[in-house]
Amino acid sequence: MPFYHKLGKIPQKRHTQFKQPDGSLYHEELFSTIGFDSILSNAYHINPPAKIDSIEKVIVDASPVEWDAGLRPYHFKTKGLKFELDFITGRKPVLFNSDVIMSVCRPESQMDYFYRNATCDELIFVHEGEGMLESNFGFLDFRKGDYIVIPRSITFRLVHKTAPRLLVFESAGPIKTPKRYRNEFGQLLEHSPYCERDIRAPERLFTSSDKGDFIVKVKKENKIYSVHYDFHPFDVIGYDGFYFPWIFNIDDFMPITGKIHMPPPIHQTFEAPGFVVCSFVSRLLDYHPLAVPVPYSHSNVDSDEVLYYADGNFFSRKGIDYASISLHPGGLTHGPHPGTTEAALGKLETVETAVMMDTFKPLKLTNFARELNDENYYLSWKD
Numbered sequence: 001m002p003f004y005h006k007l008g009k010i011p012q013k014r015h016t017q018f019k020q021p022d023g024s025l026y027h028e029e030l031f032s033t034i035g036f037d038s039i040l041s042n043a044y045h046i047n048p049p050a051k052i053d054s055i056e057k058v059i060v061d062a063s064p065v066e067w068d069a070g071l072r073p074y075h076f077k078t079k080g081l082k083f084e085l086d087f088i089t090g091r092k093p094v095l096f097n098s099d100v101i102m103s104v105c106r107p108e109s110q111m112d113y114f115y116r117n118a119t120c121d122e123l124i125f126v127h128e129g130e131g132m133l134e135s136n137f138g139f140l141d142f143r144k145g146d147y148i149v150i151p152r153s154i155t156f157r158l159v160h161k162t163a164p165r166l167l168v169f170e171s172a173g174p175i176k177t178p179k180r181y182r183n184e185f186g187q188l189l190e191h192s193p194y195c196e197r198d199i200r201a202p203e204r205l206f207t208s209s210d211k212g213d214f215i216v217k218v219k220k221e222n223k224i225y226s227v228h229y230d231f232h233p234f235d236v237i238g239y240d241g242f243y244f245p246w247i248f249n250i251d252d253f254m255p256i257t258g259k260i261h262m263p264p265p266i267h268q269t270f271e272a273p274g275f276v277v278c279s280f281v282s283r284l285l286d287y288h289p290l291a292v293p294v295p296y297s298h299s300n301v302d303s304d305e306v307l308y309y310a311d312g313n314f315f316s317r318k319g320i321d322y323a324s325i326s327l328h329p330g331g332l333t334h335g336p337h338p339g340t341t342e343a344a345l346g347k348l349e350t351v352e353t354a355v356m357m358d359t360f361k362p363l364k365l366t367n368f369a370r371e372l373n374d375e376n377y378y379l380s381w382k383d
């Protein structure tokens with residue numbers, strides 16, 4: 001995150017003696033990114049953080065399995081997704097490439113272990129439900145509409161109070177606020193649709209000195225390893241820096257509107273190497289007297305475009321349902337369904353919530369996408 005955050009107790013100077021009540025030293029851990037050249041945080045542990053007790057021999061392969069279905073527009077229906085497993089094991093990858101894996105998830109049970117994604121930053125959109133992100137960098141409540149950003153290698157557990165429905169992005173590169181919204185110091189500018197006031201950082205540090213057998217499942221290159229420690233992984237007494245989990249709620253995105261139709265970049269919320277994530281929220285429509293308030297047909301020449309429909313009326317698309325996902329790949333023009341442009345003339349506002357992902361490398365479909373597939377969607381522009 002491009003701002004400084006501090007929780008708990010830390011020494012006045014980095015890399016100096018910092019003593020526990022019994023006179024022993026706290027154990028400093030540096031979280032550094034891009035080879036000590038980008039954002040970092042320093043955390044102070046009760047226990048030596050490198051002290052592994054054991055690693056299980058059984059390794060779970062979580063690689064997405066490709067369904068090679070060919071070029072066409074797709075519509076996947078996830079409304080009827082079953083509650084299953086937990087926040088990690090219940091993830092069902094739908095689309096992927098080497099930059100991002102997009103999954104849906106309706107966890108049923110709570111996690112009885114901790115988790116660390118060592119390869120990807122995680123961006124979790126909470127479509128339904130509420131609960132708590134518990135991490136070694138502090139605790140944060142989450143609710144409907146939240147984007148939870150968990151940078152790689154943070155140890156965490158998600159706990160739900162009410163049943164969640166989630167859209168999960170695992171990004172091979174760091175997830176950031178768009179560069180054009182920031183000044184040279186990283187501060188979000190006046191034209192940004194959200195600012196630091198909208199970002200929730202951990203407010204409460206939970207520090208445990210418990211001993212026992214604690215499992216951290218570590219995902220590395222799509223393989224999940226169960227690592228055992230003989231101390232609680234949340235043994236941090238304090239930290240400071242720019243590296244920590246954070247949350248931004250989609251309702252805090254202030255839409256940019258125009259006299260005539262504005263292109264999708266005005267909805268951009270996050271950037272990451274190889275893809276962007278945009279938020280479509282309720283807003284007033286274009287106010288030119290002759291404005292056409294739905295998008296024109298367009299060819300996204302060098303990207304694949306994915307929309308997740310969370311709420312509201314999607315009046316440019318037929319057959320789209322709650323929690324539907326559409327995929328419009330580069331190479332095929334896409335646009336409003338017949339009659340929807342004319343029907344939208346004169347409309348003053350739209351009530352909707354949708355999350356869009358545009359990738360610059362082609363997306364692959366998974367075997368699970370096949371189960372969700374609306375087979376005739378690609379023919380739905382016929383009169």
Ligand SMILES: [Fe+2]
Pocket residue numbers: 298305328334
């Ligand atoms: Fe589009």
